[in-house]
Amino acid sequence: MRTAYTGSAIRVRRSSDNTEQDIGFNVFGELDTVSLLAFAGAGDAFVKTWYDQSGNSNDATQTTTANQPKIVSSGAVIVENGKPAVEFDGSNDGLLTSGTTLMHESDYTAIFLARTNNVTSTKIFISGGSSGTKEGRVFFHLNDRLTQGFLGASTGSNLQTITANTQNLYYTENTGFHTGETYETKVYIDGGNLATATGTGLTSPTGTSAFAIGINGHLNSGTLDGKIQETIIYPSVITANRTGIETNIATFYDITI
């Protein structure tokens, strides 16, 4: 949770009657699971909106109920390593912002804490599309290979091998993605395991488009079969803060980096 943020964490829908409610944080700055379970009852609850804490209102939303990722299953909060996790069904779930320029920037940092349940197909972690065909960027796994690609284009960069059913902290620094530039993507998994890929940027994004969590926001496909607990995007490279951010996330989620 961002210190300066005072809003809710998520907006959820319970399955029994499609009623919705905002869920905030408890006194420890964690998701208020007491309120969440009181609302969900014995049924399921799904995330309609994952609120942006940056102050830019880049809330990620899904109004189509069948496409909303799950946060409560049969009266129990879905967790990964003991902390609440948003579960994507591998079929059609995904959360999308309205028009943004997230991941359009030539330089940006994307951080996400995620787990995939299988590495036998192509599944999306996060994507930042545009209204064109070859501009947006996407982080996904092509079978067991973590990959950075361009939405709608037959090019991209395989980064490194990942393992199914493993919670991983992905920290990515990305530079030079606009037209004619030489791009570089660096990915650290769990604070290390650096992989680097370079190539030539395609067409510079124009306008705004959906940034998406757990799905290819451009093609509305490739839903993650797994869980996501954190997603952070900076419109710049913040190398000096990398270890501090990783340590903060690792401490909160009790993971080893």
Added chain:
Amino acid sequence: MNGYIIVLPEGTLTSEHRAKAITRELYNITAPLVTQEPYQKDGTVFGVIEHPDGIQFALQVDTEYNIPVSPMATLEKLITLMLELSEAEIRQLSSYVLNSQSFPFGAIVPSTTTVRDQAYMIEHGWFPEPETDE
């Protein structure tokens, strides 16, 4: 089963309008209009995807998706949108839905409707898969 139902135009309804109306009516089974809060006015159950030709639209469905039934639910509008239903299927559907607390979507898919898989949709140009250099 997850898949896609390509929605054909009918009468004055385009493929797009009909697909969006069907998914909206499915939502209204759980939360009928008379009970809805303002935030529920745009709720839908299934996503609608558009073919690059801009003419064809399809519902992205999960036949196992469970739809809770409100005691105040009505089916008239949904039935008028699902013209593929036979008279027998309409009677069966109405009885089944209105006597259930919930039902899987697949139980009301008309017998003449085909649920297409991802490969079919890709093959017919609905969307390409993301690819990468090897």
